[in-house]
Amino acid sequence: MTMTMDRPHGPVERHDVERQVRALQRRYASAVDGKRLDEWLSLFAAECSYVVITRENVERGLPLALVFDDSSDRIHDRVVYIEEVWKGHINDYRQRHLLSDPEIVADDDGIRIRQGFAVYISEPSVAGSRLLTTGEYEDEVAFVDGEPRFREKRVILDADVLPRYFVYPL
Amino acid sequence: MTMTMDRPHGPVERHDVERQVRALQRRYASAVDGKRLDEWLSLFAAECSYVVITRENVERGLPLALVFDDSSDRIHDRVVYIEEVWKGHINDYRQRHLLSDPEIVADDDGIRIRQGFAVYISEPSVAGSRLLTTGEYEDEVAFVDGEPRFREKRVILDADVLPRYFVYPL
Amino acid sequence: MTMTMDRPHGPVERHDVERQVRALQRRYASAVDGKRLDEWLSLFAAECSYVVITRENVERGLPLALVFDDSSDRIHDRVVYIEEVWKGHINDYRQRHLLSDPEIVADDDGIRIRQGFAVYISEPSVAGSRLLTTGEYEDEVAFVDGEPRFREKRVILDADVLPRYFVYPL
Numbered sequence: 001m002t003m004t005m006d007r008p009h010g011p012v013e014r015h016d017v018e019r020q021v022r023a024l025q026r027r028y029a030s031a032v033d034g035k036r037l038d039e040w041l042s043l044f045a046a047e048c049s050y051v052v053i054t055r056e057n058v059e060r061g062l063p064l065a066l067v068f069d070d071s072s073d074r075i076h077d078r079v080v081y082i083e084e085v086w087k088g089h090i091n092d093y094r095q096r097h098l099l100s101d102p103e104i105v106a107d108d109d110g111i112r113i114r115q116g117f118a119v120y121i122s123e124p125s126v127a128g129s130r131l132l133t134t135g136e137y138e139d140e141v142a143f144v145d146g147e148p149r150f151r152e153k154r155v156i157l158d159a160d161v162l163p164r165y166f167v168y169p170l
Numbered sequence: 171m172t173m174t175m176d177r178p179h180g181p182v183e184r185h186d187v188e189r190q191v192r193a194l195q196r197r198y199a200s201a202v203d204g205k206r207l208d209e210w211l212s213l214f215a216a217e218c219s220y221v222v223i224t225r226e227n228v229e230r231g232l233p234l235a236l237v238f239d240d241s242s243d244r245i246h247d248r249v250v251y252i253e254e255v256w257k258g259h260i261n262d263y264r265q266r267h268l269l270s271d272p273e274i275v276a277d278d279d280g281i282r283i284r285q286g287f288a289v290y291i292s293e294p295s296v297a298g299s300r301l302l303t304t305g306e307y308e309d310e311v312a313f314v315d316g317e318p319r320f321r322e323k324r325v326i327l328d329a330d331v332l333p334r335y336f337v338y339p340l
Numbered sequence: 341m342t343m344t345m346d347r348p349h350g351p352v353e354r355h356d357v358e359r360q361v362r363a364l365q366r367r368y369a370s371a372v373d374g375k376r377l378d379e380w381l382s383l384f385a386a387e388c389s390y391v392v393i394t395r396e397n398v399e400r401g402l403p404l405a406l407v408f409d410d411s412s413d414r415i416h417d418r419v420v421y422i423e424e425v426w427k428g429h430i431n432d433y434r435q436r437h438l439l440s441d442p443e444i445v446a447d448d449d450g451i452r453i454r455q456g457f458a459v460y461i462s463e464p465s466v467a468g469s470r471l472l473t474t475g476e477y478e479d480e481v482a483f484v485d486g487e488p489r490f491r492e493k494r495v496i497l498d499a500d501v502l503p504r505y506f507v508y509p510l
C-alpha cells in the first residue's frame with residue numbers, strides 16, 4: 001500500500017484527487033446497484049472495514065451497528081452470504097444510489113470523505129420506486145498501486161430504523 | 171455532424187468533455203423540468219432516438235418500450251402531443267430531476283454516458299412532492315458544430331410500473 | 341465586499357468559480373443538515389436575504405412567501421427562534437439535502453446560481469426517511485474577502501404545500 005500524496009497540495013493535484021474520489025464513489029454505487037459484488041470487493045484496500053450504523057448511535061457513542069465488517073475476510077463473507085446463502089430466500093429488489101458532492105480532506109494520513117447519499121429501491125411486486133434510506137458516508141481512502149481504495153467505508157443512516165431489511169451493500 | 175475528438179485524450183481534454191456532458195445533462199433536466207420542450211428538442215442531433223424502457227425488459231431482451239421515438243420526426247411529434255393534444259386533458263404536474271455523476275466513455279465512435287437519476291413530481295392537489303421514478307440514462311452523444319447533442323437518449327427505469335402516467339420527457 | 345471577477349472569464353477561472361460555488365452549496369447543505377446554524381449564518385454576506393417561496397407564487401407574481409428574511413438581522417433572529425424559542429416545542433427531525441449540478445452565470449454584477457435540490461427528513465418515531473420537498477435555488481453570490489457568500493438565497497419549492505412544517509433552513 002503506497003500513499004502517493006504529500007502535503008502541501010497544489011490546486012491541480014487537489015482537483016485530481018477530487019476527480020478520483022468521485023470516480024471511486026461512482027464505481028462503488030454502480031457496483032452495488034448493479035449487484036456486481038466482486039467489483040464492490042475490489043474497491044477495498046487489503047486492510048479495510050465496512051460499517052453501517054445509525055446517526056443516533058454515533059451521536060450517543062453506542063457501538064451498536066447494523067453491519068460491522070471489520071476485516072477483508074468479513075467483507076468477503078458478506079458477498080458469499082448475499083450471493084449463495086440468502087439468494088432465493090429474500091424478497092429481492094433493485095437499488096439506486098444518488099450521491100451529493102463529496103467533502104474531501106487529504107493529508108499525510110490519507111483521504112477522508114464525507115458525502116451524503118440517498119438509496120432508492122424498486123421491488124418486483126410494487127408499483128414505482130421508493131426511498132430506502134438517506135445518510136452520509138464517512139470514508140477513508142488510501143492509494144494502493146496508484147488506485148484509490150477504501151480503508152474504511154462507514155455508512156451512517158439518518159433514520160433509526162429502515163422501512164424494510166436490506167440485502168445489498170449500501 | 172462533426173466528431174471533434176480523437177484518441178488518445180489527455181486529462182485536460184477529458185476534463186473538458188466531462189464538463190460539457192454535465193452541462194448537456196443539466197440543460198436537458200432543466201428544459202424538461204421547466205417544460206421548455208423546444209429547448210429539449212434542440213439538444214438532439216439530426217439523427218436521434220429517445221427511448222424509455224424498463225430495466226426488466228432490457229435484461230430479458232424484450233424490445234417492449236414505454237416510449238420508442240426512433241427518429242427526430244417522432245420526437246417532434248411528441249412535443250406536439252404534449253403541448254397541443256394532451257394539454258388540458260391530463261392531470262398536470264411539475265417535475266424535478268436529480269442526477270448522479272456521469273460515467274463517460276469517449277472514443278472515435280462518440281461519447282457514451284451512463285448516469286443515474288431520480289425524478290420527483292409535485293401535483294396541484296397533493297401536499298408535498300413524491301418520487302415518480304429512478305433509473306439510469308444510457309446515452310450516446312456526438313458533437314454537432316462543436317456542441318454536444320444526443321444521438322440516443324435511453325431512459326431505463328428501475329421499476330416495472332410507475333405510480334402514475336407520465337407526460338413530460340424523462 | 342469586493343468583487344474579484346471581471347469579464348471576460350477564461351476557462352480556468354470559470355472552473356475555479358464553479359468549484360467555489362459547489363463548495364459553498366455543499367457547506368450550506370452540511371451546515372443546515374448538521375444543525376450548525378452559526379456556520380449557516382457565516383455563509384451570508386452582510387447585506388443579504390433568505391427567502392422560501394412556492395413556484396406557484398413566483399409564476400403568478402404573488403409576493404407571498406413562507407419565509408421572507410430580507411436582512412441579516414432577520415436571518416439572525418431566525419437562528420435564535422430555532423435554537424432558543426422553538427427548541428423542545430417542536431417535533432424534531434434530521435434533514436438531508438441532495439443537490440443537482442449548479443448552473444452558474446458570472447458577470448460584473450456577481451454570480452447567479454440555479455440549482456435543483458431535494459430535502460429528505462428522518463423523524464424519531466417514524467421508520468425510514470421521507471421526502472420533505474424538492475425545489476430549486478435561485479441564489480446570488482458575491483465574493484467577500486475572497487470567499488463566496490450569499491447575497492440572496494432564494495428557495496423555490498415545487499409543491500404548493502409541504503407534508504409537514506419545517507424548522508431548519510432549506
